[in-house]
Amino acid sequence: MKLNKYFERSLWVFHLNTGSCNGCDIEIVAGLTPRYDLERFGIKLVGSPKHADVLLVTGPVTSKMLDRVKRVYEQTPDPKAVIVVGACGTSGGVFYNSYNISGSVDKVIPVDVYVPGCPPRPEAIINGVLQAWIKLENLRESMKTAQAK
């Protein structure tokens, strides 16, 4: 019996701001307010990537954040999913080709779900989390079958 098995149904999310204008971040927080109340589904923001199943990344990757993004991704336990929230992280957005930007998030770490918008509505972010959840369930299944073999 593994205790961890019982934690799989709740999705813990680490929010990483790689240089966003804070617009997307406010919409993420809106998803936790009583109007949307994501926490009733067991989805919550955590303070360390070591506790997280999902990385929620906002903003384009600034040069200063480049190696930090990579490190946080590597520190997140497997299986993990990465959601990019906002136009900036998806393509660079309004900061596209800026002198201090290393590019969109998928140039630095693998991304599973993109939530477009500037900023996206909380409903869109919640839908993105749902997609990541489905992806994680599949990953867990394939890890289990690989272990069983």
Add this chain to the structure above:
Amino acid sequence: MLGLLETGSGFWSAIIWVLLVLVIGSMVIYIRNKGEDSYKKNTEQDKPFISGNPEENKESSHLSANHIYWGFTEALKGYYNPLIKIHTGNINDYSGWIIVITVIILIMVGVSG
């Protein structure tokens, strides 16, 4: 020594205390052993999370509790490190700086005047 100590507000017994430590300790060890063991050893997953910053060696990562400007000086270390180097504490160096800067100012005033 191992007897029961009774006071007005309860009792204390060394034997019960030792037994409780053993029982609670073994429960903690049991639950801990049921925890996550699938992390990848000798990778970043093994290292502490310091807001995404690399882990430094113990000597250079020592921070005194009253160093409230640590984040500030760490972020601006490209600016501070040369400044700290210039501050040698040697009065001859400081006098040298005053003379050099005075000469530069005089030359600038002389050229532009």
